[in-house]
Amino acid sequence: MSLFSRTTDAPGVTGTLRDCTPGGKGLKKFGAGDFAVVDAANISRQEAQQLVDLKPAAVINTAEFSTGSIPNYGPHMLLDAETQLVEGVGPQFLEAMKDGKKARLTDDGTVYLGDKQIGSGTVIERGQAQARFAEAERNLIDHMEAFFGNSIQFIHSEGPLLIDGLGIPESGVEMRGRKVMVVSPSEDHRAKVKLLRNFIREYEPVIVGVDSAADSLVEMGYSPDLIVANPETVKAETLRSGARVILPATPDGTAPGLEKIQDLGVGAMTFPSATDSSTDLALLLADFQEADMIVQVGGSVDLDDIFADKAHATPAALLARMKTGTKLVDADSVITLYTAPAGGSLGWLWALLGILVALAVIVLIAGLGGDASFGENLSATWSNLTETVAGWFN
Structure with a gap:
């Protein structure tokens, strides 16, 4: 273990840099007193506890330990463990650092690799952490009051849509009792669609492309049954693919983009609503058309997104997902069902190997079990076996 120490010839504390960001390998070789380099905005209790258990001398965060959007207790836990906290060194720090190399961290949050400065951030003291926590509590209450106030306004204006489906167009695609896959733009929607290929092959779901994700589907060889999008976000050839x-x-x-549709000569329907989110409208459409299950690829919303005031986490998004209820399933859950455990996938190979070994042993015993040559012994054994089997049927 590399216990931290204060140098005598240069100010600061020395320790080994360990890349503990997602995808980094620093956790496997971490020793007490190392410097944990993380990318964790609003670091949670779970993340902080994992670091506390490693006993780092310092945690260097490319992001902010607390952004002020949510009252997270992670920084307090690290400070309770007497860990030096440095934030805001930026993503470029990951390119400058070298996992496993000795570094020096000064009291003002500057990091050196040898004599070279590779980054600088803000040192977080307990008073700052407590002040941010209190401010975040106030901000969260204010935000949630505004959020639910806007939710009430949306219900007031769109009650007929949410209750009776008023304004939802007839899609021309039969969804009743079928699986529907709604694909929305996200960083990993392509990768998720690839992992869903077995689900698609088995159930042949209705495929709905949302905005630019419709282009991705066509490029990946799929033919979306329905496109819900502002035409300006979708390629002309995709709009002409035959989808509704x-x-x-x-x-x-x-309807924004209507002129492009008219110029292309593509038939289209409008979906009037107070929300401009194509994903929300696609989910409401699938629910109204009595889909058996709606698999959402990209565009998911959870409570953390609402707390953090993410742009897509709107009152309309929350209400649309509540409307779909138990029909709505995130793609990750379906992918998990179609992903075989790493160990189990090799079981049939071990079984086949066992059979081959058993056959090899039988051949060796038969070939070496007589006074003649190996081939003659094997031939005689086979002849005896066939005669015995033939006798069973006579």
Whole structure:
């Protein structure tokens, strides 16, 4: 273990840099007194506890330990463990650092690799952590009050849509009792669609492409049954792919991108609503058309997103997902069902190997079990075996 020490010829504390970011390998070789380099905005209790158990001398965060959006207790736990906290060194620090190399961290949050400065951040003291926590509590309460106030306004204006489906167009695609896969733009929606290939092959779901994700589906060889999108976000060849096209529209019926549709000569329907999210509208459409299950690829929303005031975590998004209820399943859950455990996938190989070994042993015993040559012994054994089997049927 590399216990930290204060140098005599240079200010600061020395320790080994360990890349503990997602995808980093520093956790496997971590020793007490090392410097944990993380990328953890609003670090959670679980993340902090994992680091506390490693007993680092310092935690160097490329992001902020607390952004002020949520009251997270992670920084307090690290400070309770007498760990030096440095934040905001930036993503470029990951390129400058070298996992496993000795570094020096000064009291003002500057990191040196030898004599070279590779990064600098802000040192977090207990008073700052407590002040941020208190401010985040106030911000969260204010945000949630505004969020649910806006939710009430949305229900007031869109109650007929949420209750009776008023304004939802007829898609022309039969969804009743079928699986529906709604694919929305995200960083990993392509990868998830690839992992869902067995699900798609087995159930042949109705495929709905949302905005630019419709282009991804076509490029991957799939033919979306339905496209819910502003046409300006979708390629012309995708709009001409034969899918039914639905345009999000304002409550008065104005649909952005309608001119492009008209120029292409593609038939389309409008979906007037107070929300401009194509994903929300696609989910409401699938639910209204009585889909058996809706698999959402990209565009998911959870409580953490709402707390953090993410742009896509709107009152409309929450209400649309609540409307779909138990029909809505995140793609990750389906992918898990179709992913075989790493160890189990080799079971049939071990069984086959066992059979081959058994056959080899039988051949050796038969070939070496007589006074003649190996081939003659094997031939005689085979002849005796066939005669015995033939006798069973006579």
